[in-house]
Amino acid sequence: xxxxxxxxRQLHPxxxxxxxxxxxxxxxxxxxPLVLLLLMAAAGFTVSARRSPVGTRSFGFxxxxxxxxxxxxxxxxxxxxxxxxxxxxxxxxxxxLPTWAGGLHLGGAVTAQGxxxxxxxxxxxxxxxxxxxxxxxxxxxxxxxxxxxxxxxxAGVAVTVAMSFAPxxxxxxxxxxxxxxxxxxxATGVRSWVGIALPVLEDALERSIELAAxxxxxxxxxxGTASPGRRRLVAGSVVTGLVAVAVAxxxxxxxxxxxxxxxxxxxxxxxxxxxxxxxxxxxVARTKYRPDQWQAVEWLVVVAGxxxxxxxxxxxxxxxxxxHPTTYPLAVPxxxxxxxxxxxxxxxxxxxxxxxxxxxxxxxxxxxxxxxxAKVGR
Amino acid sequence: xxxxxxATPAVRRPVAIAVRWRSTFALTVASLFGLLxxxxxxxxxxxxxxxxxxxxxDAPWIFAIVLPLLLLVVLAELAxxxxxxxxxALLGVLAAxxxxxxxxxxxxxxxxxxxxxxxxxxxxxxxGFGFVLGMLTLFGSALLTGGVGPWLPFQMLATGxxxxxxxxxxxxxxxxxxAMLAAYGAVAGLAYGALTNLWFWPFETSGLxxxxxxxxxxxxxxxxxxxxxxxxxxxxxxxxxxxxxxAVLVLLAGRTVLxxxxxxxxxxxxxxxxTFVPAKRVG
Amino acid sequence: MTTARRRxxxxxxxxAAVTLATLVIMVALAGRAHAATxxxxxxxxxxxANTWQFSQxxxxxxxxxxxxxxxxxxxxxxxxxxxLAPRALPDxxxxxxxxxxxAGQLRxxxxxDFGVGADAPTGEHPPGTEVSGCVHVAEGGSGADVLRAAAAxxxxxxxxxxxxxxxDGYPANECATAVTTKPTPTSNAIPTPKATPTTTPLLTSPxxxxxxxxxxxxxxxxxxxxxxxAAASSPVPTSASAPSIARTSRPPTLASLRTAANRTDHFPxxxxxxAALVVAVGAGASWRARARRR
Numbered sequence: 034x035x036x037x038x039x040x041x042r043q044l045h046p047x048x049x050x051x052x053x054x055x056x057x058x059x060x061x062x063x064x065x066p067l068v069l070l071l072l073m074a075a076a077g078f079t080v081s082a083r084r085s086p087v088g089t090r091s092f093g094f095x096x097x098x099x100x101x102x103x104x105x106x107x108x109x110x111x112x113x114x115x116x117x118x119x120x121x122x123x124x125x126x127x128x129x130l131p132t133w134a135g136g137l138h139l140g141g142a143v144t145a146q147g148x149x150x151x152x153x154x155x156x157x158x159x160x161x162x163x164x165x166x167x168x169x170x171x172x173x174x175x176x177x178x179x180x181x182x183x184x185x186x187x188a189g190v191a192v193t194v195a196m197s198f199a200p201x202x203x204x205x206x207x208x209x210x211x212x213x214x215x216x217x218x219x220a221t222g223v224r225s226w227v228g229i230a231l232p233v234l235e236d237a238l239e240r241s242i243e244l245a246a247x248x249x250x251x252x253x254x255x256x257g258t259a260s261p262g263r264r265r266l267v268a269g270s271v272v273t274g275l276v277a278v279a280v281a282x283x284x285x286x287x288x289x290x291x292x293x294x295x296x297x298x299x300x301x302x303x304x305x306x307x308x309x310x311x312x313x314x315x316x317v318a319r320t321k322y323r324p325d326q327w328q329a330v331e332w333l334v335v336v337a338g339x340x341x342x343x344x345x346x347x348x349x350x351x352x353x354x355x356x357h358p359t360t361y362p363l364a365v366p367x368x369x370x371x372x373x374x375x376x377x378x379x380x381x382x383x384x385x386x387x388x389x390x391x392x393x394x395x396x397x398x399x400x401x402x403x404x405x406x407a408k409v410g411r
Numbered sequence: 412x413x414x415x416x417x418a419t420p421a422v423r424r425p426v427a428i429a430v431r432w433r434s435t436f437a438l439t440v441a442s443l444f445g446l447l448x449x450x451x452x453x454x455x456x457x458x459x460x461x462x463x464x465x466x467x468x469d470a471p472w473i474f475a476i477v478l479p480l481l482l483l484v485v486l487a488e489l490a491x492x493x494x495x496x497x498x499x500a501l502l503g504v505l506a507a508x509x510x511x512x513x514x515x516x517x518x519x520x521x522x523x524x525x526x527x528x529x530x531x532x533x534x535x536x537x538x539g540f541g542f543v544l545g546m547l548t549l550f551g552s553a554l555l556t557g558g559v560g561p562w563l564p565f566q567m568l569a570t571g572x573x574x575x576x577x578x579x580x581x582x583x584x585x586x587x588x589x590a591m592l593a594a595y596g597a598v599a600g601l602a603y604g605a606l607t608n609l610w611f612w613p614f615e616t617s618g619l620x621x622x623x624x625x626x627x628x629x630x631x632x633x634x635x636x637x638x639x640x641x642x643x644x645x646x647x648x649x650x651x652x653x654x655x656x657x658a659v660l661v662l663l664a665g666r667t668v669l670x671x672x673x674x675x676x677x678x679x680x681x682x683x684x685x686t687f688v689p690a691k692r693v694g
Numbered sequence: 695m696t697t698a699r700r701r702x703x704x705x706x707x708x709x710a711a712v713t714l715a716t717l718v719i720m721v722a723l724a725g726r727a728h729a730a731t732x733x734x735x736x737x738x739x740x741x742x743a744n745t746w747q748f749s750q751x752x753x754x755x756x757x758x759x760x761x762x763x764x765x766x767x768x769x770x771x772x773x774x775x776x777x778l779a780p781r782a783l784p785d786x787x788x789x790x791x792x793x794x795x796x797a798g799q800l801r802x803x804x805x806x807d808f809g810v811g812a813d814a815p816t817g818e819h820p821p822g823t824e825v826s827g828c829v830h831v832a833e834g835g836s837g838a839d840v841l842r843a844a845a846a847x848x849x850x851x852x853x854x855x856x857x858x859x860x861x862d863g864y865p866a867n868e869c870a871t872a873v874t875t876k877p878t879p880t881s882n883a884i885p886t887p888k889a890t891p892t893t894t895p896l897l898t899s900p901x902x903x904x905x906x907x908x909x910x911x912x913x914x915x916x917x918x919x920x921x922x923x924a925a926a927s928s929p930v931p932t933s934a935s936a937p938s939i940a941r942t943s944r945p946p947t948l949a950s951l952r953t954a955a956n957r958t959d960h961f962p963x964x965x966x967x968x969a970a971l972v973v974a975v976g977a978g979a980s981w982r983a984r985a986r987r988r
Contacts, residue, residue: 057561061472067968074975081983091557102615109616113623113644118842150849158614165560174559184487187494188547194503195510195551202511227664234528234668237504238675245500245679253496268433271484275440278481282444286454296473303477303484306437310487353815354867359859361849368964373971380975626752633751 044385046172047180048331052079052338052382053168059341059375060160062349063356064153065366069160071376072341073099076167082383084170095166099159103152110151111143119146119361150360180325182311194244198237205233270309277302334382344375427501427681428539429493437488438542438575441481445568448474449609452638453631471613479564482546489539497679502544505532509548510555525549526573526599527660528668530592533577535672536681541574565610573599589665596657604650605642612638732770734813735870736858737777738837739765741784741803748777753837753858760795761786763803764840766861768820770813770873780807782826790828799830802840806861815865 053076060072080092111125125140175196181189209232219225277298284295348369349356358366430438447454451470494502505528512524525548533541546567553559576599583591616624623641625634738753739746741763749756749764758764763784771777782805789803804827808820829843841847841858848860850869859869 058472067965067972070972071968071975074972074979078975078979078982081979094557095560106615109623118839162560169557169559173557174554178554185483185490187490187499188486188543191499191502191506191543191547192551192554194500195506195547196554198504198507199511199551199555202507206511227660231664231667231671234508235671237508238501238671241500241504242497242675242678244504245495245497248496248500271488272433272436275437275484278444278477279440282440282447285447299473299477303480306484307480310484352867353871354869357850357869359848359850361847365962365965366968367962368968370964373968377971622755626755630750 042326044172044334044382045325045327045331046174046176047325047327048334049172050168050177051335052379053164053171055335055338055342056167056379057161057164059345059372060157060164062342062345063369063372064157065356065358065369065372066153066156067366067368068345068356068372068376069153069156071373072160073163075376075380076163078380079383080167080170083385092166092170095162095169098166099162102158102162103155106151106155106158107148110147112139114138114141114143114147118142119144120363121145122148146361146363149363153358153360176325179321184310198240202233202237205236206230209233267309271306274302274304274306274309277305330385334385337379337381340378341372341375344372344378345369347371426539427498427536427676427679428489428543430489430537430539431493434485434488434491434493434539437481437485441478441485441568442572444481445478445565445572448478449565449569449606452609452613452625452634475561475564478568482564482568486543486546489543493539494543497681498540501536501675501679502540502547505544506547506551509544510552513548513552524656524660525552525570526596526603526657527664529570529574530577530596530599530657530661531665531668531672533574534580534588534592535669535676536578538575538578541576541578542571543574545570545572545574562607562610566607569603569606573603588669589662592665592669593658593661596661597654600654600657601650604646604653608642608646609638612641616641732873733870734770734815734865734868734873735768736861737767737769737771737779738858739767739779740837741765741786744784746779746784748779749837753841756837757834758800758802758831758837758840760800760802761790762800763789763805764837765805765807766841766858767807768809768813768861768864778809780805780824782807782824789826793828793830796830798833800833800835801828802831803828804840804844806845808861808864815868815871818865821862821864 056072056076060069063069077092077096084092121142121144123143125143127141128139130138178189178192206229209229213219213225213228218228281295281299281302284298345356348371351371352367352369355367355369356372358364451474455470509525509528512528529541529545529548532544536544549563549567549570553563577592577595580591580595613625623637623644626637738749738756740749740756740758741747746765756764763786765780765782765784767778767780769778784803784805786803789805790801793801795801805824806826807824808822811819814820827844829840831839831843838847838858841861845861846863847858848863850857850859857870860866
């Protein structure tokens with residue numbers, strides 16, 4: 034890749050999503066607080082270096098959500114306490130519950146072991162959330178929408194319409210509210226809420242009919258010219274795949290059957306159905322304006338994202354127990370070196386892709402990239 | 412045949428998205444799999460009691476990967492020939508309304524007016540439309556708020572079910588219809604909460620007090636008891652307020668929304684034009 | 695923009711290829727564990743009418759009564775519920791006969807069976823064959839309390855949350871690992887049970903600590919051709935010959951188990967390095983975020 038390419042191009046959103054989800058997958062495989070904190074720090078570092086100009090607030094939202102989950106678990110451990118023996122921190126008054134609660138008791142001893150176990154578990158969920166949040170921040174999911182396969186074209190258009198129409202709804206609501214107020218009616222309370230929502234809805238429905246007429250007039254909905262034989266093949270493959278999924282579901286449910294059969298059947302059935310729908314479907318040629326490119330850098334990002342996952346797998350082999358440090362007895366968690374090495378490798382993409390954009394430039398980039406497919410909705 | 416159907420207002424139920432046998436099959440399989448994906452803590456206990464370790468730790472992974480793919484297949488099947496420009500426009504606009512309603516309501520009360528629009532829409536425009544609208548509403552609101560995560564397919568499926576069953580309610584009219592929708596809204600609100608909580612229950616509570624958490628390898632009755640305790644302890648208040656909120660909103664505005672949707676559906680004339688029969692007769 | 699229409703199709707194909715590849719990798723990783731048919735873990739038993747019954751509840755929700763006997767057995771279990779039970783008979787009178795009943799306290803007999811060498815994780819040996827004794831727990835105490843009163847317990851976190859992973863540091867690290875069983879019935883065979891009178895008395899097991907001996911007699915006895923059918927159908931050990939007389943490895947006593955938790959501490963280099971890394975990367979992140987804002 035040339036340096037020009039590295040600096041002038043936003044990376045493919047799929048690459049960032051793969052990177053982030055691989056990091057999230059790593060988080061689900063360990064409860065080691067060092068690894069989890071390092072994962073979160075790596076995600077945060079990459080986001081702070083490389084976040085896309087769109088959707089920057091969502092990372093903060095996910096971080097707050099993660100903190101909430103952590104706090105939730107700590108509160109739960111305090112109130113319902115799983116670990117009542119160990120180094121007691123506080124003695125809370127105990128509340129006996131009736132027998133239908135199945136031996137559940139409130140309060141009692143709060144132990145260091147219990148709180149630490151809850152912290153580890155909470156950190157794991159928080160790390161997963163932070164990784165997903167980094168995906169949302171690094172590449173807006175709206176950009177992913179542009180990569181939908183042809184079979185999902187209609188659904189994609191509907192979502193695009195929704196995306197571009199939602200802001201108009203807000204302005205419509207504000208307009209109706211102002212009109213109500215000018216007529217001397219109240220603009221607060223449930224009744225007024227209904228009074229505002231209904232005109233907005235009527236307006237929206239009216240627009241949808243107009244929009245449909247406009248789409249029809251421009252020849253929207255042209256079907257592909259797949260031959261009947263090919264269509265039959267696709268239909269047959271989809272049905273076959275779905276039958277496989279149904280049988281696999283039954284296999285998984287049936288306790289007596291070996292699950293060895295169920296899982297590959299499930300995977301292959303899903304793969305067949307998806308492949309048939311996405312690749313064999315209608316072959317309508319649709320052009321794309323400035324398509325996202327997938328080049329060597331994108332592959333590098335994906336590989337870097339998979340490195341921590343591989344590291345955790347390796348650590349599970351080489352240092353068993355380091356991935357799930359024990360809290361009973363209390364012990365200092367060991368550091369799984371392969372996992373740490375993998376996370377360090379995952380930091381490399383922080384230097385790929387677009388440089389940091391000043392705010393004004395970021396706004397200038399936005400309409401071209403995101404709002405373009407929304408033209409359908411206007 | 413089509414002309415008579417068009418002429419008389421006897422067709423009370425326009426079908427915005429035709430559900431053909433292939434889409435029905437795909438929908439059924441995906442729903443069955445979705446049930447497994449939601450209910451695996453109760454369903455996947457198997458014979459190996461205490462240490463179903465690999466199975467139950469990997470199960471969520473498999474579901475989280477396979478379920479969205481199956482939902483995409485269902486969407487593609489429903490769209491294949493069953494979705495015209497009018498359906499898409501109506502879907503987009505209603506999904507935007509629903510998404511806007513959802514972003515408005517993210518607060519502590521738990522009252523979420525998403526269903527307020529979804530129930531009448533599923534009722535008026537058919538079960539296929541209700542299902543797709545439910546899924547796209549959730550997807551759209553996740554895109555708007557930047558909240559796309561592994562929970563999204565599960566929420567989409569649950570909301571899709573709410574819309575789907577709203578399209579399957581018995582044919583009543585007038586006040587009875589609104590009352591039925593309100594009751595259904597209340598039930599759906601509760602069921603939706605219980606289902607979507609079920610998705611994260613095993614992760615959220617793993618390692619917490621065993622009486623409220625998923626215990627690997629326990630029998631389904633035990634798991635159900637634990638889940639019920641968890642549900643009562645954490646979320647029944649929110650879900651009740653959501654259920655009541657749904658019912659009240661539908662009772663207040665359901666009639667008007669139904670009328671507005673029916674008028675839009677009549678103007679869109681979903682059942683008529685695809686066959687081109689009148690054009691041939693004229694020509 | 696010259697690349698306006700370039701390669702729309704191939705891009706899609708690539709995205710699809712990546713998605714599919716990720717899917718395959720994920721499922722391959724997930725499915726790997728499924729290929730295994732057995733798990734190596736501490737199985738939990740409760741005695742009923744002098745036979746071992748696999749406990750349907752976990753130790754945290756199993757509440758013993760006075761006079762009960764509970765058992766733990768470390769083994770590769772092919773099918774829980776029909777698995778390998780502790781080899782000693784659950785004889786309450788033998789274990790707790792000499793212990794007087796106290797008000798507000800339950801007397802519970804416990805058998806901890808470390809299993810055979812063939813079932814041990816790589817590089818580890820069972821610290822003994824088995825130990826049994828009598829413990830006091832407060833009324834309302836659970837099976838977990840019984841076990842804690844008897845031995846040093848290691849409990850899992852995360853996905854293994856709440857599971858009893860190790861007893862007296864055995865196994866050292868792993869927790870209910872899936873193992874691929876070999877076709878040979880080595881691990882399935884019930885080792886010839888020992889005569890209970892010689893082994894069950896509390897704190898009076900023969901002593902000789904030779905952890906370095908890789909070939910414990912228990913392992914040797916397990917490789918004896920015992921019918922695998924018996925392993926599946928009857929978890930009840932039948933009182934038979936007593937090969938335990940010649941035992942060289944010493945079963946730890948309950949008292950020694952209780953003190954065994956204190957392992958030698960060394961300076962946690964890994965933890966310190968890890969914490970330093972976390973701080974460094976986190977500081978870098980906040981520095982870059984602040985630099986952007988300026």
